[in-house]
Structures are given as structure tokens and as C-alpha cells.
Amino acid sequence: MKKTIIFITVFVFVLFAFASPLFAFTTKNDDTVNITEDVNDDIYVMGNTVNITGQVNGDLIAAGTRLNLNGKVTEDLIAAGGAIDIAGEMMDDIRAAGGSIGIDCKVADDVIIAGGFLDIDPRATIGGDLVIMGERLLIDGAVAGKVTASGSSIVLSGKVGNGVEIGNCESLKIADTAEITGDIVYSAPVEAEIEPGAKISGNVKFTKIEQQTKNINWKSAALPAGIFGGIFGGLFGVSYVLARIATFISMFVLGIILILIIPVVFARFNERMKRSFGYCVAGGAITLFGIPLASIILCIIGSILLFTIVGAGLGIVTFASNIILLIIYGLTLYASTAFLSFLLGNVILEKSRLDLKKYKFKVLAYLIGLAIIMLAYSIPVAGSLMMFAGIIFGLGGIAMTVKDWLASRKQKTS
Numbered sequence: 001m002k003k004t005i006i007f008i009t010v011f012v013f014v015l016f017a018f019a020s021p022l023f024a025f026t027t028k029n030d031d032t033v034n035i036t037e038d039v040n041d042d043i044y045v046m047g048n049t050v051n052i053t054g055q056v057n058g059d060l061i062a063a064g065t066r067l068n069l070n071g072k073v074t075e076d077l078i079a080a081g082g083a084i085d086i087a088g089e090m091m092d093d094i095r096a097a098g099g100s101i102g103i104d105c106k107v108a109d110d111v112i113i114a115g116g117f118l119d120i121d122p123r124a125t126i127g128g129d130l131v132i133m134g135e136r137l138l139i140d141g142a143v144a145g146k147v148t149a150s151g152s153s154i155v156l157s158g159k160v161g162n163g164v165e166i167g168n169c170e171s172l173k174i175a176d177t178a179e180i181t182g183d184i185v186y187s188a189p190v191e192a193e194i195e196p197g198a199k200i201s202g203n204v205k206f207t208k209i210e211q212q213t214k215n216i217n218w219k220s221a222a223l224p225a226g227i228f229g230g231i232f233g234g235l236f237g238v239s240y241v242l243a244r245i246a247t248f249i250s251m252f253v254l255g256i257i258l259i260l261i262i263p264v265v266f267a268r269f270n271e272r273m274k275r276s277f278g279y280c281v282a283g284g285a286i287t288l289f290g291i292p293l294a295s296i297i298l299c300i301i302g303s304i305l306l307f308t309i310v311g312a313g314l315g316i317v318t319f320a321s322n323i324i325l326l327i328i329y330g331l332t333l334y335a336s337t338a339f340l341s342f343l344l345g346n347v348i349l350e351k352s353r354l355d356l357k358k359y360k361f362k363v364l365a366y367l368i369g370l371a372i373i374m375l376a377y378s379i380p381v382a383g384s385l386m387m388f389a390g391i392i393f394g395l396g397g398i399a400m401t402v403k404d405w406l407a408s409r410k411q412k413t414s
Contacts (some may be wrong), residue, residue: 035071039055041057043058043060050062050066057074058074059076063081063367066083067085069085069088073091074091083099085104086103089106092109093109094112095371098116101118107124107128110128110131112375114132115133115134116135119140120158122157126144128144129162130143130149132150134152135153136153138157139154140157146165148166149165149169152170154173157174164180168187170188174200178199178200180200184202188208188209189208189209247374251337254334255341259363266362280393281392283400284391284394284399287395288391298321299319332395336390337370343369346365346369348368349361349364
């Protein structure tokens with residue numbers, strides 16, 4: 001139990017520091033979920049359509065095709081879905097990812113959202129910072145803190161209290177209704193369209209970037225990309241935000257396939273991480289840096305052998321082995337996020353009344369964990385550090401699981 005608490009403290013609070021710990025919660029899942037009454041607890045809901053009109057005195061974590069969140073949430077909201085409408089009152093942070101997200105309410109603290117079409121309604125007020133990433137962004141509400149944005153098309157027409165930073169957008173418009181306190185720092189292929197009525201108290205700093213060419217149609221390519229969409233998105237000139245969305249989709253598809261095919265491996269990974277988290281972190285660091293070093297050594301040895309008549313064949317075998325090693329290393333790095341997401345979701349849901357041995361609840365746990373991790377990785381600057389830590393955690397758990405399997409095989413054969 002102590003090691004589990006250590007894991008929650010180190011990972012959940014450090015990797016996703018803004019999410020509060022959950023020790024008791026209510027769960028609901030169905031094709032259509034309606035929450036009309038007040039809930040004095042943290043609540044987890046999953047369904048094709050989720051409607052929240054009651055008050056949640058705790059955290060709300062929701063996943064589904066369509067989320068209509070019109071109630072009041074006294075703590076954090078974490079949501080993932082196709083279309084998300086947030087029109088109630090949020091007394092703490094919002095973390096959300098979806099195809100389209102609309103916010104039309106009062107939010108007491110920070111908002112981090114990622115998706116395709118993102119709309120901050122004129123009636124929305126955000127008490128903290130806004131971090132927003134998507135294809136088309138409409139920011140028309142009032143943000144007390146800083147706006148950090150990235151997207152293809154961005155229209156800023158609301159009020160911002162502490163400056164704006166925009167990276168790699170294709171087009172930026174500052175409407176005449178905009179009131180910006182602080183600087184506007186942005187990078188784009190062309191300068192922003194700033195209407196005469198816009199009020200900007202600071203400086204406007206523009207960095208020109210080369211126009212990105214789009215060689216594929218995103219809508220038609222999203223599904224066929226499958227589990228490799230996130231990797232190949234960047235190769236075809238897809239914007240950073242679309243690549244992030246593709247990565248989320250690819251990781252979700254990869255995860256649900258792996259959970260179906262090798263559920264025992266996931267169970268052993270979870271057990272190993274909870275039992276000896278420190279050893280797993282150490283194993284992850286050794287594996288992360290040790291394999292590239294071993295690969296370099298194999299390349300040197302292979303090169304030396306190729307120059308000898310007797311060892312030429314062995315040199316070719318060494319190079320072939322090195323290529324196989326690097327391929328396995330790359331695939332393991334990619335899959336480590338899936339294993340870590342499943343673990344995080346299980347840690348969150350393990351005290352609930354859900355039967356986590358059933359596949360559908362395993363998928364729910366994985367979705368919750370993946371949404372939290374991907375949102376955490378999207379946080380500017382800190383996200384890179386979180387990703388590095390996450391890779392070490394996940395890679396270490398896999399390495400120790402493999403080590404346990406090899407040890408058991410050795411015992412059986414001896």
C-alpha cells in the first residue's frame with residue numbers, strides 16, 4: 001500500500017500536478033448517462049451520450065461520443081470525447097480532449113484543451129491560464145491569465161489579462177473586440193490580421209515561419225492511419241496539433257488491441273510497478289540509455305569484423321542483430337505509453353465498484369489514463385519533462401516485467 005501511495009504521489013502529482021487525488025468515487029456507464037441529481041463524490045461516467053445537469057461536489061471524469069456538461073462541478077473536470085459542450089460552472093481546472101469542444105461557462109482556474117474545433121464562447125470566463133491546441137480556434141471569452149495557443153486557424157476576439165503566446169499557426173486574426181493586456185508573441189507564415197479597434201497594451205512580436213504544405217487530407221487519413229498515424233503525420237507535413245491528435249488516436253487504438261491480445265502482460269506490468277516502483281524507474285533509466293550505447297558498441301564491433309576475412313559473416317550478423325535490437329527498442333518506447341496509461345487508469349479506478357477484469361472497464365481505465373497523460377505531455381515546456389519521466393517509468397516497468405518472465409522461464413528449465 002505504501003508503494004502504491006508513493007507511485008500516486010510521484011506520478012499523478014508530478015506528472016499531472018493539477019489533478020487532485022481520488023480516494024472515493026461514483027461510477028456510471030451506459031449508452032446514455034443522465035446525471036440530474038446532486039452527487040457528493042468524485043464521479044466517473046462513460047457512455048455514447050453523457051448529460052450532466054446536476055451538481056458534482058468533487059471531480060468529474062467523463063468519456064463518450066457526446067458530452068453535454070451543463071451542471072456545476074466543484075473540483076476538476078477531465079473529459080475526452082467526440083463532441084464536448086461545457087456550459088455549467090467549473091470551480092477548478094478543466095482538462096479536455098475531443099473532436100470539438102465548446103466552453104460557455106465560468107471556470108475558476110486553468111483550462112487545457114486539445115482537439116479539432118475549439119470554441120471559447122463570449123460568455124465564458126476563465127480565472128487562470130488558457131492552454132489551447134487544435135485545428136480551428138475561436139477565443140472569444142475572458143481569460144484572466146495567459147493564453148498559450150497552437151493551431152491552424154486562430155481568431156482572438158476576447159479579453160486576455162496576461163499576454164498571448166502562439167506557436168506555429170497558419171493564420172491569426174485579432175478582432176476589433178479583443179482587449180489584450182501584455183505582449184502578443186506569435187509565429188506564422190504571414191503577419192496577423194489585427195483590426196483597428198483591437199486594444200493591445202504590450203508589444204506585438206512576430207516570427208515568420210515557412211508555410212507548411214499539406215500533402216494529405218486529414219479527414220480521410222485519420223482512420224486509415226491507424227496505430228501509426230501519430231508517427232507518420234509529421235512526415236506528411238501535418239501540423240503539430242493534428243499530429244498530437246493522430247498520436248492520441250493511434251495510442252488509443254494500439255492500447256485497446258494490446259489489452260485484448262496480451263492482458264496478462266498488462267496485469268504483470270501493473271503488479272510489478274506497484275510492488276517495486278523504484279527498481280522499475282532505475283531499470284527504465286538503464287534501458288533508455290543503455291540500449292543506444294549497446295547499439296553503438298555493436299556497430300563498432302560489426303565494422304571491425306567486416307574488415308576481416310574470417311569475421312565478415314559475423315559482422316553482417318552483428319549489424320542485422322543491431323537493426324533488430326533498435327526496432328524492438330523503438331516499438332517498446334512507443335508501447336510504453338500504453339502500458340503506463342493503463343496503469344494510471346487502474347490506479348484511479350481500483351477503489352471503484354467497477355470490475356476491472358472485464359474488457360470494457362479495462363478500456364475505460366486505459367482511456368482515462370491516456371487522456372491524462374496526453375494532456376500532461378501537451379503542457380508547454382513542462383510537458384517535455386513529463387514525457388521524459390513517463391518514458392522512463394513505462395520502459396522500466398516493461399523491462400522489469402520481461403526480466404521476471406525470463407527468470408521464471410529459467411526456473412522452469414532448471
